[in-house]
Amino acid sequence: MSINSIIGTARDLLDEKEAAHLLDTSPGTLSVWRSTGRYNLPFIKIGRNVRYRRSDLLAWLEKRTRETGATA
Incomplete structure (x- = not known):
């Protein structure tokens, strides 16, 4: 595994605050x-x-994206 892929993987990880902000x-x-x-x-x-x-x-x-008004 190269250092660039390790750095890329680390950047892909979000803490709780960052994840909550995204969602x-x-x-x-x-x-x-x-x-x-x-x-x-x-x-x-x-x-x-x-x-x-x-x-x-x-x-x-x-996966949660809906195309109709159905909530189920």
């Missing part, structure tokens, strides 16, 4: 979602720290 929610909401399993939103634990891959967040948003 237009709060870090506390993300914490609740993680602890309750309300949404299948992938995350990474590094010690006590939680990180989210930008690509996972964007894919999660894409």
Whole structure:
């Protein structure tokens, strides 16, 4: 693995604040979602720290995109 791919991977990891900002929610909401399993939103634990891959967040948003008024 090259240093550029390692740096690119590290840039792809967002902390809770950054992930919450991207999803237009709060870090506390993300914490609740993680602890309750309300949404299948992938995350990474590094010690006590939680990180989210930008690509996972964007894919999660894409799966939630609706083309009709149906909420189910």
